[in-house]
Each structure stands twice: as structure tokens, then as C-alpha cells.
Amino acid sequence: MTETLLDIANLHVRFGATTAVAGACLHVSKGEAVGLVGESGSGKSATILAALRLHPPNARISATHLTLGGHDVLTLPQPALRRLRGRFAAMIFQDPLTALNPLLTIGTQIAEVLTRHRALSPADARRQAAALLTQVGITDPARRLAQYPHEFSGGMRQRAMIAAALAGDPALLIADEPTTALDVTVQAELVRLIAGLQRQRGMGLLWVTHDLALMAGIVDRVVVMYAGRVMESGPVAALYANPRHPYTIALLESLPRLDQGRGRVLAGGPPDLTRPTSGCVFAPRCSARMPRCMQAPPMFAAGDSHVACWLAAPAGAEVAA
């Protein structure tokens, strides 16, 4: 069994009356790349913010299990938590313009992590920061370190943010839609960069996205979320070739394909998260709905995958919740 970096079981996140995450389970092992997929509002971001206890103060969180490197994130005292953040698990944010401090130079921001977590002297931190910029493909690092975020292009900024994330030499890298704000050509370069760095450093990677196609080439496992719940999780090849949950099937069908023109549009909208649901949350939009869906399905094992759908029930034994 490989070392587990992040282990989340039965996570609930509530904002007032809104239940953003309802019983999500997720784990990432050492050296493993996991994709977390879902539409806007499916609870992806709430899940990963909770993983580092970065959720806004008005969020109420509970989980039967939420550990980062074996530490219970929800009860960990602040100083210990600060040592984990950036050192054990680092995060790349969606929009690098707002996620970098506009008033500090790139060099200062990368060096901050280095001096904090690696106890380097300012001069060493500077040298190390330049080396990191080279690693993420930024040329002329000495000049670039002295510049402010607004002097960088979008792609460059995201590279700088990756450099800052790598500065703590983390075991787990969490990427929250890191390419969404970028051009398609830059997206491809960054995906390749992150995937390469992950393999090279043997990091765990949790890649959050709504772009199924972009993710296919880099992750080992995919977790599909809908309305705050995990619908299906499994190895990427199996999930793409043989999706079991009707929602996963609908997601894959909605991708535009060259040979079939535009993808199919999934009818309806996601459920109102402020109201408690009984039964399967996807049932109202599901084409394979049946009477049994009035009851919420548990996770069923189906091949290498786990599926929260009654359709998978006969094929596999039920996983203990």
C-alpha cells in the first residue's frame, strides 16, 4: 500500500442553508495524480479548500475523516497547520493575477515560502527562487524575480505561481483549475509542465477542473462530483472507456467531437443546494431514472471504479460506507 497523502471521508461543507459538499470521499496517494471533475457549484473548490482548512469563516465543516499526511486537519492547532500548508501540501489557484500579491515582487513571494519552510538565508532563497523560475520555464530569472505580477503575462504568472507552490517542496500539489484563465495554447504548455514536474518529483497531484479532455492525459484516477456528492470514481482509462454513472456518461457525451459535431446538452440544471434532497441528487436529470432512485444510492464497487448509482448495484457488492 502506498503512502496516503490526503484522505477525505464523508466531508460536509455548509454555508448557511446551502450544502456545498454532502458526504464527499477522496484520497490521493504518493506519486498519484487524481482529477476532480464537476460543474461549477458541484463542490470541488469547497472540498479542496476544506482539505487545507482554508474555507471562509462562515463555512461549517464536518467529516468522519479528513487527514493530510496523517494529521487531522480539522483539529490541528494553527502553528502545526501552518507548517503543513505550503510545506506538505501546496496549492495553485485558478486566477494567478488575483492569487499573487500585487504589491510584492515575484521574487519576494517565492522567497517567502523558501525562508519560511526551508529556513534558507535570504541570499540562498534568492538563488533557489531563480532556480525554480528556470524549472518552470521562465527565462532570464534574475530580472524576472525583481518584477511585479502585473509585469508578467497570464501564462508567466501561472508559471510563477507554480514556482511558488513548488518552493516548499510539497508532497501534494493541489491545482484548482490552474489553466481556466489562460489561452488554449498556454493551457497545453502548462498541463505538460505540471504533469512533468509531478512525475519528476514524485508528488501527489490533485487536479481540479471542469475540463474532462484536458485532464485525460495526465491523471491516473478521476473523481466525478455533482451537487456536492461523488458520483463516480475510478481509473481514468476505465472511466473514459466505460463510464457507469449516467452523469459521467452525460458529461462525456457533452464534449464536442470532430466526427459528431457538437456534444449533447444535458437537460435541466443542478439542484437547489439550499433544500435537502431525498434520493439520488441526479435523478431529476437522469435518463435512466427508476423508482429505486427515490432512495439515495450508496457507493457500489464496479470493476476498479466506485459508482453511486443503483444501475451498478447488481454488478458489484456494496462498499461499506
Add this chain to the structure above:
Amino acid sequence: MAPYPPTRIDLRQRLLPPAWPQPGRPAHLLGTDNVGRDMLSRIIWGARISLAVGLSAALLGAVAGSVLGLCAGFFGGAVDAAISWLINVQLAFPFTLFAIFLLAVFGGGFLPVVGVLALATWVNFARIVRSQTLSLRAQDFVTAAHAVGVGAPRILRRYIFPAVLPSIVVVASFSAAQAILTEAALSFLGVGVDPTIPSWGAMLNLGRNYLQTAWWMATFPGIAIALTVLGANLMGDWLGTRLDPRAR
């Protein structure tokens, strides 16, 4: 710098007009007041009091207001509730009445006046800093700082404070101007800085009585106040843009 001591009374030379446009005495460039004191000398000396009072009050208010505003915005909860309550109490109180009461009880003089004016200005800082901190706290780069393990005091110092500093500077310039005006009002009411020391406010109010016969007595201190306030505001604007690296 001043041609005469500001308090030298010369009753033979009282109410002399400025050296222009009507021929006055070249010796008294801006004329003299009702007891024959040289206007130019008094304005030059008055600058010391007005500027010292205005700047000290703005500085004191800036420090107190900014610290309270940062804490209220960043920590939220009970801290925010307590500080917001203080702000509202302060804003609900008619300030001039409050100032007269305090100065009547504790007596006038430089330090009490600065303290009372700081009481009036800290609210400006606290309100603006608090609301900016609230919005900054939710910014991605602050979350990102938390995400790499930066502690709360350091986030306040390195991430939030520099971002609100331009606003603090701008508010400080307005507050210095406001403090100079308020000091003038307090001097008029006889609860200001020592009446024997000339301050622009006191001169302006004295000149009010002679507005019809000796226009220069109120006009020149007024111009001095207006120019200083304008200068303070222009400087605040300039500093505001200079402190923001994006605007360079």
C-alpha cells in the same frame, strides 16, 4: 523668517492695509491687525501651530484608526463587533459638543487639542481600513498566503497593510485638512491652543469682526488655510498613486 515677533503690539500702527493695492506701509507687507500686530509674521508663526496640530492629529488618528480597522476587518466576529460599535458611537456623537466638553474639563493647550482632534479623525481611518480589509481578506492572494503557511500577523503586515496604505495616506491628507479647520473652530470658541500663540483659525475668527473695515485680517489666514488644505490633498493624491506599484 518672520519680520516681527508675532505678538508685538503697536497700537499706533493698528489696522494698516496691505502694501498693495492701496499704498500701505511696505514694512507691513500684509498689513496689521486690530492691535497693530504684523499679519505676515502672525501667519508665518501660525503655520507652526496649525501644521503641527493638523499633522499630529492626523498621524495619531491614522495610527489608532488603522490598527483598529485592520483588526476589525481581519479578525471579524466579536473584535469587529466591538470596534464597529465604537465607530458608530463616535459617529453618532455631535463632535464639536464633545470636543468642547473634553477641552473644558481637561483644559486647552497643544496636547489636549491634538488628542481631541485625533478622536475626530480616527473614525475616518477605521471605517475605510476596515471595509478594505474585509474585501482584501477574501482575495485569492490572501488565501494563497494562508495556503503556503504564512501566519496571521505577517499576512496583516505584508499583504493587507501595504494594500490599504495608499488609502490611509489619502485619508490622512483629508484628515490633516479637517483637523486644521476644526482647530480653527475650537480656537474661535476659546477652547483651542493657547490664545497668545497665533493660529490661523484664531486669526480668521478675530478677522471676522473687522470684515467690513479690514478685509485683510480674515482673508490672508483664510488663504493660508485654503492653500494648506489644497496642498495636503494634492500631496495625498500623489502619494496614493506613487505607493501603488501598478500605477508606476
